[in-house]
Amino acid sequence: MTAEIIDGKAISSELRNNITNEIKQLKSINENFQPKLIIIQVGERPDSSTYVRMKLKSSSEVGIDGSLIKLSNDISQDSLLEKIHDLNNDESVHGILIQLPLPSHLDEEKITNAVKQEKDIDGFSELNLAAIFKKNAVAKFIPCTPKGIMYLLNHENVKIKNKNVVVCGRSDIVGGPLSKLLEKAGGTVTTVHSQTTSDQLKFYCQNADIIVSAVGIANFITGDLIKPGCVIIDVGTNYVPDDSKKSGQRMCGDVDFDSCLSKASKITPVPGGVGPMTVVMVLDNVLQSAKRSAGLL
Amino acid sequence: MTAEIIDGKAISSELRNNITNEIKQLKSINENFQPKLIIIQVGERPDSSTYVRMKLKSSSEVGIDGSLIKLSNDISQDSLLEKIHDLNNDESVHGILIQLPLPSHLDEEKITNAVKQEKDIDGFSELNLAAIFKKNAVAKFIPCTPKGIMYLLNHENVKIKNKNVVVCGRSDIVGGPLSKLLEKAGGTVTTVHSQTTSDQLKFYCQNADIIVSAVGIANFITGDLIKPGCVIIDVGTNYVPDDSKKSGQRMCGDVDFDSCLSKASKITPVPGGVGPMTVVMVLDNVLQSAKRSAGLL
Numbered sequence: 001m002t003a004e005i006i007d008g009k010a011i012s013s014e015l016r017n018n019i020t021n022e023i024k025q026l027k028s029i030n031e032n033f034q035p036k037l038i039i040i041q042v043g044e045r046p047d048s049s050t051y052v053r054m055k056l057k058s059s060s061e062v063g064i065d066g067s068l069i070k071l072s073n074d075i076s077q078d079s080l081l082e083k084i085h086d087l088n089n090d091e092s093v094h095g096i097l098i099q100l101p102l103p104s105h106l107d108e109e110k111i112t113n114a115v116k117q118e119k120d121i122d123g124f125s126e127l128n129l130a131a132i133f134k135k136n137a138v139a140k141f142i143p144c145t146p147k148g149i150m151y152l153l154n155h156e157n158v159k160i161k162n163k164n165v166v167v168c169g170r171s172d173i174v175g176g177p178l179s180k181l182l183e184k185a186g187g188t189v190t191t192v193h194s195q196t197t198s199d200q201l202k203f204y205c206q207n208a209d210i211i212v213s214a215v216g217i218a219n220f221i222t223g224d225l226i227k228p229g230c231v232i233i234d235v236g237t238n239y240v241p242d243d244s245k246k247s248g249q250r251m252c253g254d255v256d257f258d259s260c261l262s263k264a265s266k267i268t269p270v271p272g273g274v275g276p277m278t279v280v281m282v283l284d285n286v287l288q289s290a291k292r293s294a295g296l297l
Numbered sequence: 298m299t300a301e302i303i304d305g306k307a308i309s310s311e312l313r314n315n316i317t318n319e320i321k322q323l324k325s326i327n328e329n330f331q332p333k334l335i336i337i338q339v340g341e342r343p344d345s346s347t348y349v350r351m352k353l354k355s356s357s358e359v360g361i362d363g364s365l366i367k368l369s370n371d372i373s374q375d376s377l378l379e380k381i382h383d384l385n386n387d388e389s390v391h392g393i394l395i396q397l398p399l400p401s402h403l404d405e406e407k408i409t410n411a412v413k414q415e416k417d418i419d420g421f422s423e424l425n426l427a428a429i430f431k432k433n434a435v436a437k438f439i440p441c442t443p444k445g446i447m448y449l450l451n452h453e454n455v456k457i458k459n460k461n462v463v464v465c466g467r468s469d470i471v472g473g474p475l476s477k478l479l480e481k482a483g484g485t486v487t488t489v490h491s492q493t494t495s496d497q498l499k500f501y502c503q504n505a506d507i508i509v510s511a512v513g514i515a516n517f518i519t520g521d522l523i524k525p526g527c528v529i530i531d532v533g534t535n536y537v538p539d540d541s542k543k544s545g546q547r548m549c550g551d552v553d554f555d556s557c558l559s560k561a562s563k564i565t566p567v568p569g570g571v572g573p574m575t576v577v578m579v580l581d582n583v584l585q586s587a588k589r590s591a592g593l594l
Contacts, residue, residue: 109434126423126424126427126428126431126434127423127424127427129427129430129431130423130424130426130427130430131423133426133427133430133473134423134426134469134473135467135468135469135473137406137423161492162492162493162494162497164497164500170432170480171432172431172432176430176431176432183467183488183490186492187492188487188488188489188490188492188493188497188501189487189488190485190486190487190501191480191485191486192485193480193485195458195459195483195484195485196459196485197459200459200461200485203461203504204485204487207500
């Protein structure tokens, strides 16, 4: 068996077109309809700048008015909170995104929680997370990576109900909420983490119908660990030495792609799997927020 | 092998004595120290009245000033919220407990969330749950049943780290938060629920070092499902027909006690296992709140 490769690039691009068309259509019905995203970046981390540029470019491509508020690295917590407060009250703004990580003198939790729930398109605030974790509650926004993964699984007609699911990693932005979303979709979920032994990992993986890995360790999931026919979603972004590359390294996921390819039924590549879905879900959440604010949701 | 029976009644009574002594001691140091609990009961459900009576009696026994605010069944949501608001602002009150269920015209979620986090000794508010679910956050209060179970496991020296744990049930007040607490303690947790098949249940249980059942189904966990030596915590409270009883029924848990007793290493009985722990944890949370308010925590 050779697994079908889930083409996150193509699927995200299809979704991006849908978003573009929907915004165009909503603007044609109501000329005041204008989804607006504000990104707040504190300092000048080069990786952050790259992400921000990417999000702004994508926003503009689909018709979202995206802009960047760049703040000095030594901004005080109070000034930053005041800035967020102003944006919370600005009715023209539908999404506020705080580019993480923040400089260490700022309380990331407090600042993330300061974003009004209705504009928290990252879905990182406590109230939003609580809604994901509560059995019958509906969150205003699903964080972008878990949302992108659920979209991929649905797009590929992967059944979750009655299935054994393993989520590797328990972060607040990926593994934690994703485990709960998969459970709400009817999966029986085991979350493995840094205190899970390798024997335990093997036991759960060898029985899993779906494995999602988000631990940030190259070759964490290998072919011998998995059950024939399982579905593998790789969230990792790792770099390993590679002499054949000019940079001397190559990007890879958590999954040993080659050994899993011949056993799995479906697998996401890195790059080109979950990554592009995460970016497009930022746009989807902004559109969702703008629609909600216009009474269309 | 015959399992050791975990005596929740004795353990809770020991903890209750500790609480009594601690309150006595704190009062002797500071005559103004007086933990105070307010229970709000809407309507006259007989089962609710029984629980309320039990909590008030226990409170008074350990030196907590407990009192009941009994409100009419047809109280408006706004009046109830106003009442909670007043108690939130009353500095002499350390714990506010809304006796559930509420009459159907009241929004249980909204009312539970109205209790100030610092006084939410049930730990049911969204902000409190979010803190339980977030990886590095510390909740102000752990809901009483999960807290009682963690206490029992610790008291019995049950190792959780590196262990396979199955939690049956995913309610917001037991299974959900408990799964996360066990995971935070290092366990690898699988949460099984109504959409888990019987084959799945069998697979996970036969491999589990610790099983907690909170589904409310008599005989849900039977001896053939479990691994020799596992630890079983039974949260169920069910009633089954029993002609030998005057009432024609007998109380039992989720676990088929007899068939599990000969295979497990430790097991909680029903009654006399988790139940008494839940009650005493209400008292423990009120004391914790009073200490925090007095700057002692």
